[in-house]
Amino acid sequence: MVPSEVFAALADPTRLEVLTRLASGGPATATELSASMPITRQAVAKHLAALDAAGLVERHPAGREVRYTFEPGPLGDLVKWVENVGDTWDRRLERLGRTFSTRGGGSPARAGRR
Amino acid sequence: MVPSEVFAALADPTRLEVLTRLASGGPATATELSASMPITRQAVAKHLAALDAAGLVERHPAGREVRYTFEPGPLGDLVKWVENVGDTWDRRLERLGRTFSTRGGGSPARAGRR
DNA sequence: CTTTCACGCAACTGGTTGGTTGCACATCAC
């Protein structure tokens, strides 16, 4: 379970903004989004296609327009993956701590994790 | 605070594996890593440089070799960003729930978030 | 029926990137 595809979908800043707009501003179409962005409709449509392929967005065709909605599922998987990596790292640190000090077993303090 | 740079660093599967190897296997050099991978040492070195630029890895020069260590800090920021986006989405859903049903205010059930 | 609007598809372009090979430099071992 390695969501490098999701990471790739979030790698582009423009695409990231498209996603955050959908998340905070609600469902929208490609033309609506492109109206308040410095790129063309087709560029936005491509980004939406990429986000859709990554499962971060859902298509809702209605008549002649297509409305896109934010889909948080993959983000949850992503957080899970990150936490998993962090845990293996913690276990490594703990093992090292036990190796270098036979008593107490306190692992070194670490920043960045709640 | 938009860590699209961190996302970009994690976008490539090969680079992702380099990072996970450092996280689970402990510190290593570029040549050590490349020994058990299907790419050359220079390719690994490039990936390590990218990870270093993103703050996901730390260089530790020792004599003629350079040992790299995993750095979990940026991953924490990343999780924070994801949770922030998820929260704004939750607030949106709650607002909509209140609009469509005046009593109870129960927001729709949602998968993927703990 | 004609016009307008929203979308999709295809082709093209400039820039980025993952990967390679080749070489030069510094450090350790002898």
Add this chain to the structure above:
DNA sequence: GTGATGTGCAACCAACCAGTTGCGTGAAAG
């Protein structure tokens, strides 16, 4: 000093990607 080992730098290549323009199509509006 000489040779082996580990890095870094530069050049190069193929593939990919974000973005554009142009055109065709199908649904709403008149």
